[in-house]
Amino acid sequence: MDTVLRGARIADGTGGEPYEGDVGIAEGRVAALGEPGSLTGSRVIDGTGLVLAPGFIDMHAHSDLQVLAEPGHLAKISQGVTTEVLGQDGLSYAPVDDSTLAALRAQLAGWNDDPPGFDWNWRSVGEYLDRLDEGIAVNAAYLVPQGSVRMLAVGFEDRPATESELDTMRGLVAEGMAQGAFGLSSGLTYTPGMYADTDELVALCEVTAEHGGYYSPHHRSYGAGALEAFGEMVEVSRRSGCPLHLAHATMNFSVNKGRAPELLALLDDALDDGCDITLDTYPYLPGATYLSALLPSWAAEGGLDATLARLSDPDTRERIRAEMEETGSDGAHGVPIDWDAIEINGVRAPANAHLVGHSVAASATAQGRAPSDLYFDVLRSERLGTSCLMHVGHEENVRAIMRHRTHTGGSDGLLVGDRPHPRAWGTFPRYLGRYVRELGVLSLAECVAHLTGRAARRLRLPDRGLVREGYAADLVLFDPETVADTATFDQPRQQAQGIAYVFVNGVAAIDDGRPTGALAGGSLRSSGRTV
Numbered sequence: 001m002d003t004v005l006r007g008a009r010i011a012d013g014t015g016g017e018p019y020e021g022d023v024g025i026a027e028g029r030v031a032a033l034g035e036p037g038s039l040t041g042s043r044v045i046d047g048t049g050l051v052l053a054p055g056f057i058d059m060h061a062h063s064d065l066q067v068l069a070e071p072g073h074l075a076k077i078s079q080g081v082t083t084e085v086l087g088q089d090g091l092s093y094a095p096v097d098d099s100t101l102a103a104l105r106a107q108l109a110g111w112n113d114d115p116p117g118f119d120w121n122w123r124s125v126g127e128y129l130d131r132l133d134e135g136i137a138v139n140a141a142y143l144v145p146q147g148s149v150r151m152l153a154v155g156f157e158d159r160p161a162t163e164s165e166l167d168t169m170r171g172l173v174a175e176g177m178a179q180g181a182f183g184l185s186s187g188l189t190y191t192p193g194m195y196a197d198t199d200e201l202v203a204l205c206e207v208t209a210e211h212g213g214y215y216s217p218h219h220r221s222y223g224a225g226a227l228e229a230f231g232e233m234v235e236v237s238r239r240s241g242c243p244l245h246l247a248h249a250t251m252n253f254s255v256n257k258g259r260a261p262e263l264l265a266l267l268d269d270a271l272d273d274g275c276d277i278t279l280d281t282y283p284y285l286p287g288a289t290y291l292s293a294l295l296p297s298w299a300a301e302g303g304l305d306a307t308l309a310r311l312s313d314p315d316t317r318e319r320i321r322a323e324m325e326e327t328g329s330d331g332a333h334g335v336p337i338d339w340d341a342i343e344i345n346g347v348r349a350p351a352n353a354h355l356v357g358h359s360v361a362a363s364a365t366a367q368g369r370a371p372s373d374l375y376f377d378v379l380r381s382e383r384l385g386t387s388c389l390m391h392v393g394h395e396e397n398v399r400a401i402m403r404h405r406t407h408t409g410g411s412d413g414l415l416v417g418d419r420p421h422p423r424a425w426g427t428f429p430r431y432l433g434r435y436v437r438e439l440g441v442l443s444l445a446e447c448v449a450h451l452t453g454r455a456a457r458r459l460r461l462p463d464r465g466l467v468r469e470g471y472a473a474d475l476v477l478f479d480p481e482t483v484a485d486t487a488t489f490d491q492p493r494q495q496a497q498g499i500a501y502v503f504v505n506g507v508a509a510i511d512d513g514r515p516t517g518a519l520a521g522g523s524l525r526s527s528g529r530t531v
Helices: 098-107 125-132 146-153 163-178 198-210 226-240 260-272 304-311 314-327 350-355 360-367 371-381 395-402 423-438 444-451 453-459
Strands: 003-010 019-026 029-034 043-046 051-054 056-058 081-086 139-145 183-187 214-218 244-246 277-281 287-290 342-346 387-390 407-409 475-478 499-504 507-511
Touching: 003 475, 051 444, 056 407, 056 423, 056 453, 081 499, 098 146, 098 304, 125 139, 139 146, 139 163, 146 163, 146 183, 146 198, 163 198, 183 198, 198 214, 198 226, 214 226, 226 244, 226 260, 260 277, 260 395, 277 395, 277 453, 304 314, 304 371, 314 371, 342 360, 350 371, 360 371, 395 423, 407 423, 407 444, 407 453, 423 444, 444 453
Parallel strands: 003 043, 003 051, 056 081, 081 139, 139 183, 183 214, 214 244, 244 277, 277 407
Antiparallel strands: 003 019, 019 029, 051 475, 287 387, 342 387, 475 499, 499 507
């Protein structure tokens, strides 16, 4: 055998009690399991005192560009992630044409940057997956993004799709699934995906289900209309027959403090009725997105230039301000905006660097201005390329939801900007350190199962997510007594502690705590066959 991991405590991803043993790796696979000290190989790593688990699966990642621009991908590999799911929130870069690619590069700059000189040598889902196969540190699965599909077929107009446009969208989803996508995502607080009605979503999910995929929505509200929005997604799943995976499924904003049990009751009723539902969360309170996402949907109709024109018109600005501050815009989840809770954490223009790390309210007060005026002017000067943190979460909700029987882990991590959310570097060790060791919210075996085997089942991966003979050797060795996130909001790009070894397809990406630079990952592809 190439490598033997000897004498570790094996948490195998099933949720069963960990046990001590040896794991042998050969040709990228788990070649053998044995009693402690029973296996030999070309290299033997002493796992005494460590936990050996399947590599973690990030069910909600935004590394679509950065995994290509920085293929060593230290943020994820250093926390034990060996597989991540891209194409999230209905907005990504395949399928596209030249026009929609340009629009998406501008719209998503606050999420993914727009690296100068980057080679955009794909247009289809299959071509994007081929690009991943040129060499990345992790394995990557992809979801067809419904907003990008709608952009191709309908544009940025806020109206129902025609039957011809719907047929075009069905065809694009089917093509993406046939080329290897695992499902469909949507971002129903982001334009233009949010312009789709329930019937349109059902139609696309029917195609997704026919190809064996699942639906992963960022639904229409995490605020005032959260329960109704979750209910709509359950309805889409019921009507279409498509399995449902709820992205960053939490209850945020003041209106939802302590209401997680209501969400879980809704989901349990549907599960008990035979629905196929899973969810993911990250173990932090603030959320993160691009700053312009908070605008009312009508203000973003027509794309970048139309939005900027509205932000330059005094009467329109006042209309937007009133909706955001007094009634709550749909982009801000139906809750009147609290500018103290919105922190700018990434800018593109050097002249705006002084705003980073401060709330919109604090920066406006320092300048003697109204928060809305500062907000509008920043968006204009940045051409909407600003990112922000939203301090809107509740600890009791986070803990209740992570205990749920269908819970999995997703970082929702944005890797770019001056101070990106620390979840991009810390989600998985934070689960193990804070919520397992310190707080006891989950047992070690339970938590590992949430982050590995349960996620692999949702993706229908036949050979990942468990420590099993014949499975891909995606493995992580960590110290359960020291594993912890070190990334903070002030210093977010910090490697986790306690992650000793990470193997991707049998190749060490982290070796004795140090990155090797290995690029043993690539695209994972669903069968794409109808079921």
